[in-house]
Amino acid sequence: MCGITGWVSFDRDLTTHRAELDAMTATMACRGPDADGVWLDRRAALGHRRLAVIDVEGGSQPMWVDTDDGAVAITYSGEVYNFVELRGELLRRGHRFRSRSDTEVVLHGYLEWGEAVADRLNGMYAFAVWDARVDRLVLIRDRLGVKPLYVAGTDDGVLFGSEPKAILANALADRTVDLDGLRELASxxxxxxxxxxxxxxxxxxxxxxxxxxxxxxxxxxxTLPTRAHTDDLTTTVATIRELLEDVVDRQLVSDVPRCTLLSGGLDSSVITALAAANLGRRGEQVRSFTVDFVGRDHDFVADEFRATPDAPYALDVAARVGSQHQAVVLDQATIADPAVRRAVITARDSPISFGDLDTSLYLLFQAIRQHSTVALSGESADEVFGGYRWFHQPQAQAAETFPWMAVPVSGARAQAPDRFNADLTAALDLRGYIRDRYAQAVAEVERADGESDHEMRMRVMCHLHLTRFVRMLLERKDRISMAVGLEVRVPFCDHRLVEYVYNTPWSLKTFDGREKSLLRAATADLLPSSVLNRVKSPYPGTLDPLYAGSLIQQCKELLSTDDPVFELVDRSELEDLTRRDSATMSLEYRNRMERVLDLSTWLDIYRPQFRL
Incomplete structure (x- = not known):
């Protein structure tokens, strides 16, 4: 896992622009704390920051091969889980390798198959190949978008990078944000x-x-393919189990310490149990981590989002599978620390965060990184198997909008029209933007032959989650984990599993009347009954009223300044929020304060120019 960047120019000699490439590469240092490298050609410059995971000694980048017609060079981020099979095929075709890394396999795969190498890859990846034989740059990203990759045009070429900050480090980049940019941020x-x-x-x-x-x-x-599903229930459940075992087996491959993220929910428990069984056959013990909060063991109060705390269920799983388990316990003062907020906003390149859910995730990953370099996560199972409550609510099923915006229980309704002041909100017309984006998304869905109206509607809902909603979570996970040099792998995003379950009829996905019926049935023998019967609970947040008190104090300090954030948000509304009682403050009011603080932090870091 790494950070990549580069510059292609057809009118400049980039061998004289090493300083600019170094600056772009330096922005990716958190993504790749172990090593850096650059490769310069007349027309192309490639930069790389490395987090060493496979072939620690031999996998340095950028890599290149000199041919009779010119060099072919690669800068690569991610993991290809079937690289061993591909390496064997390429060896049979006459290729020779100098390392054990998957990067070199992808490079030689390009030499053999060109852009079509992408069709053969299983994994999460984003990479750039400069082919000097034809003066062409090729950028390729994984199927589900687990690894990020951005590109921006210049007057004579392009800039690219794993994150926008790499591109923005070049003076040629446009630092302007217009209405469309803000619409995408807030929608x-x-x-x-x-x-x-x-x-x-x-x-x-x-x-x-x-x-x-x-x-x-x-x-x-x-793209997500529509296919006929002819397997019966028994075969479907068996196939899912077989796929899950293969996926976890592949994603445990690593030359550095790995672990699992274990919340005690169904998804993370499945991954932990499968990892424990796999490693146990090799005489190894899986390590697992969960997040918790000071005082949560006695002050937890159930609400509409979280019926139960995570810790007891995580301990049940750890005891059942024999993992070496550790709870990372956080206090509100650390979560509220402005320096942590700044680190998160820098990592995300965005003023939009999930508030304390993001800062606590950053602190969790930071603690895990002291022990492991690779972590397996249960992220994306809800999108693949239909786990969110709105999947099962008639109101959301019938709504002509994104399902997570259709029902008030979706804490995700954070597109929040109150993010900006009244004039800017009117100019943005977020409702119109969301309506257009929804129509665009629905138009992408292909109906299966003979599919009923209800089955088609549920296919649409699954498609929206797999092409929109999950990517917000994947981006969050990638940016925050890579900010501390932790590689988080997401087995439920294996495209073979995604394709198979996507095409399974909704009637099978809910055959027992519950959410994620197929996942539960496929792994029931692995888990304690407490977890199998647990009602879904999302990633936890702090319940400590002192956290709201910290936000109020930070907002009061912000109000005492002429911060440029008040050109975008209403100062009087923030003043009203700071007069509320922190002990009884609602989650929505707390979120409003967090959004202003996030936006102020982003403006200070990135200094965007607005064209509104």
Whole structure:
């Protein structure tokens, strides 16, 4: 796992621009704390920061191969889990390797198959290949968009990077944010290809971008396929179990310490149990981590989002599978620390965060990194198997909008029209933007032959989650974990599993009348009954009223200044929030304060120019 960046220019000699490339590469230092490297050619410059996971000694980057017609070089981020099989095939085809790394396999795969190498890869990855034989840049991103990749045009080429900050480090980058950028920030829709900064875009998941003197072209090598599902229930459950075992087996491959994230929910417990069984056969013990909060063992209060605390269930799983388990216990003062907020906003390149859910996640990952470099997560199971409550609510099923915006219980309704002042809110017209993005998303869905109206509607809901909602969570997970040099792998995003379950009828996905029926049935023998019967509980937040008190104090300090944030938000509304009682403050009011503090922090770090 790493950070990549680069610059292609058809009119400059980039061998004289080492300083600019070094500056771009330096912004990726957190993503790759172990090593850095650059590769310069006349027309292309590639930068790399490395987090060493596979072939620690031999996997340095950028890598290149000199051919008779010119060099072919790669800067690569991620993991390809089937690289051993691909390496064997390439050896049979006459290729020779100098390392054991998956990076070299991908490079030689490009030499053998060109852009079509993407079709053969199983994993999470984003990489750039400069092919000097034809003066062409090729950018490729994994199917689900687990690893980020952005690109921005210049007057004679492009800039690219794992994160926008790498591109923005080059003076040629446009630091302007317009209304469309703000709409994307605030709409909670995650439009494929969109970016906040004008002139910048992300390489879409499953996308290939090529750049040469003729310009930039983009195509998709993968989209969610619609296929007939002919397996009966027994076969479907068995196939899911077989896929899960294979996925976890592949994703445990590492030359550095690995662990699992264990909340005590179904998803993380499945991953931990499968990892424990796999490692146990090798005589190893899995290590697991959960997050908890000071006082949570006695002051937990159930609400509409969280019926139960995580810790007891995580301990049940740890005892059942024999993991070496550790709870990372956080206090409100650390979570509220402005320095932690600043680190999170810097990591995310965005003023939109999940508040204390993000800062606590950052602190959790920071603590885990002291013991492990790789962590397996249960992220994305809800999107794949239909776990969110709104999947099962008629109101959300019938709504002509994104399901997570359709019901008040979705704490995710944080597109919040109150984020900006009245004039800016009117100019943004978020409702219209969301309506258009929803219509665009629905138009992508292909109906299966003979599919009923209800089954088609549920296919649409699954598609929206797998192409929009999950990517917000994956981006959050990637940015915050890589900010502390931790590689988080997401087994439920294996495209084979995603394709299979996506095409399984909703009637099978809910065959027992519960959420995630297929996942529960496929792994029931692995887990304690307490977890199998637990009602879904999202990632926890702090309940300590002192946290709200800290926010109030920080907002009061902000109000005493002429911070540019007040050109975008209403000062009087924030003043009203600071007069409320922290002990009884609602989550919504707390979130409003967090949003202003996040926005102020982002403005201070990135100094965007607005064209509104």
């Amino acid at each position: 909670f829709t995650q439009t494929p290809g969109a970016a906040v900064w004008r002139g910048m875009r992300e390489v879409v998941p499953g996308g290939v971008v090529t750049v040469d003197r003729a310009g930039l072209r983009e195509r998709r090598y993968w």
